[in-house]
Amino acid sequence: MLKAIIFITLKESVLDPQGVAVKNSLHTMGYQTVADVRIGKRLEVVLDTMDLQKAEEDIRIMCEKLLSNPVMENFTFEIEEVDESAICSSNLSGI
Amino acid sequence: MRFAVPIFPGSNCDWDCINGVEDVLGEEVQPVWHQTSNLDGFDAVILPGGFSYGDYLRAGALARYSPVMESVVNAANEGKLVIGICNGFQILQEAGLLPGALMQNDHLQFRCDFTTLRVENNQTSFTNQYKLGETIEIPIAHGQGNFTCDPSTLKELQANNQILFRYAGTNPNGSLDQIAGIMNRNGNVLGMMPHPERAIVDWMGSADGTRLFTSMLQAWKENQGAA
Numbered sequence: 001m002l003k004a005i006i007f008i009t010l011k012e013s014v015l016d017p018q019g020v021a022v023k024n025s026l027h028t029m030g031y032q033t034v035a036d037v038r039i040g041k042r043l044e045v046v047l048d049t050m051d052l053q054k055a056e057e058d059i060r061i062m063c064e065k066l067l068s069n070p071v072m073e074n075f076t077f078e079i080e081e082v083d084e085s086a087i088c089s090s091n092l093s094g095i
Numbered sequence: 096m097r098f099a100v101p102i103f104p105g106s107n108c109d110w111d112c113i114n115g116v117e118d119v120l121g122e123e124v125q126p127v128w129h130q131t132s133n134l135d136g137f138d139a140v141i142l143p144g145g146f147s148y149g150d151y152l153r154a155g156a157l158a159r160y161s162p163v164m165e166s167v168v169n170a171a172n173e174g175k176l177v178i179g180i181c182n183g184f185q186i187l188q189e190a191g192l193l194p195g196a197l198m199q200n201d202h203l204q205f206r207c208d209f210t211t212l213r214v215e216n217n218q219t220s221f222t223n224q225y226k227l228g229e230t231i232e233i234p235i236a237h238g239q240g241n242f243t244c245d246p247s248t249l250k251e252l253q254a255n256n257q258i259l260f261r262y263a264g265t266n267p268n269g270s271l272d273q274i275a276g277i278m279n280r281n282g283n284v285l286g287m288m289p290h291p292e293r294a295i296v297d298w299m300g301s302a303d304g305t306r307l308f309t310s311m312l313q314a315w316k317e318n319q320g321a322a
Contacts, residue, residue: 014243015269017203066160069153069189071196072243 002047003086004059006077008068009040043067046086055079096315098124099137101167103147103158108180108292112143115292119308129161138315139176140167142183144236144290154197154239155185164190176220176311177284181237184276184286193279193286194252195244201269205238209300210289212275213263216256219278220314221285224306230263231303233289240288242270242277252277260287 010016019037026034045062047055056079063075098116102109109126116124127134134140147158158164164186171177171192179187187193200206209232214225225231244252249272252258260276268288276287291304 014198015201017199017201017269021203066156067152069156069196071188071245072198 001082001084001086002049002052002055002079003082004043004045004047004055004077004079006043006045006059006063006067006075007040008043008063008073008075010038011072011074014072044086046082050081052079096120096122096139096312097137098122098139098141099127099134100124100141100143101127101129101131101161101163102143103129103145103161103186105147105149106143106145106182108144108182108290111290111292112141112180115295115304115308116141119295119305120312122312127163129158129163132162132166134163134166134170137170137175139311140170140178142167142177142179142186143292144181144183147182147186150182150239153185153189155182155187155189158182158186159189168192171279171284174281174283176315178221178307178311179284179286180290180292181235181240181288184288185239187284187286192284193277194248195242195271195277197239197288198241198243198269199239200237200241200267205236206240206267207236208234208267210235210262210267210275211264212260212289215258215261218256219259219282219285219310221278221307221310222259223313224310232294232301233291233304234293234300235267235289237268237288240268240270242268242272242274242288244271251280255280259285260289 016038018039023037068075100109100112113124185197211230214229217225217227257277261273262275266273278285291307294301294304
């Protein structure tokens with residue numbers, strides 16, 4: 001199996017109000033060296049395949065079409081080999 | 096005139112929209128579960144507000160791939176009137192029917208309040224019963240209504256008169272250019288953060304939302320007459 005680890009971040013041109021709020025809290029805690037905070041997302045997608053090239057193509061399209069919004073976000077990902085123990089989410093019924 | 100109101104898991108303004116059509120227009124309106132994939136026979140679609148799929152991933156992102164959305168896109172491409180309110184606006188952007196994105200409010204708070212909007216274009220299927228430059232009172236209720244887009248898209252929206260509503264008072268969410276509602280280039284798809292369906296009788300605090308519904312009916316009738 002393959003596991004894609006995907007990072008989704010706000011584009012630099014986009015204000016991150018969450019990051020600003022967290023920065024202010026860190027300042028309140030006394031960490032005056034904190035100059036900037038940006039908040040993003042990390043997704044893990046496990047694929048039942050060993051075809052690395054196809055997996056890269058698929059993950060790229062998934063990122064472009066659903067996992068990120070190109071208007072305000074960028075994405076990067078890396079793919080690693082894993083065994084079945086990587087599947088940890090329970091099977092919730094679909095909605 | 097027949098309206099469809101698609102309901103996603105987590106929609107919560109669906110019946111307000113349905114009642115809005117019935118009470119204001121007395122026209123036919125049907126709730127449509129999001130698994131439905133056929134909207135033939137409807138003349139207009141209202142995507143209601145709420146928190147489809149719990150706003151998981153991004154507001155509107157998962158609803159965009161519900162089966163009903165393919166037929167919403169088809170309806171839009173056929174020139175039928177489509178309006179997305181609040182979460183419905185977010186879904187229309189995710190589906191690529193409207194440009195830009197709606198980010199978290201710049202002050203980070205969920206804002207539930209009346210807002211004053213200015214009607215910026217009254218030559219449309221959604222605003223023909225308003226006066227140009229008129230200010231109207233319509234409520235908002237959202238945490239992610241901070242409209243953004245790239246500078247060239249903003250210029251296009253301005254140049255083509257696609258901005259139908261701007262916040263006339265305090266900007267409640269940080270929206271670029273005070274934008275509250277935009278339509279597509281063809282003029283048949285509208286997205287707006289404020290809730291016209293929550294302002295249809297005076298006891299609601301305002302009845303200014305009624306004319307958005309009557310505008311749609313008027314546009315549809317004119318279109319029927321021309322056909």
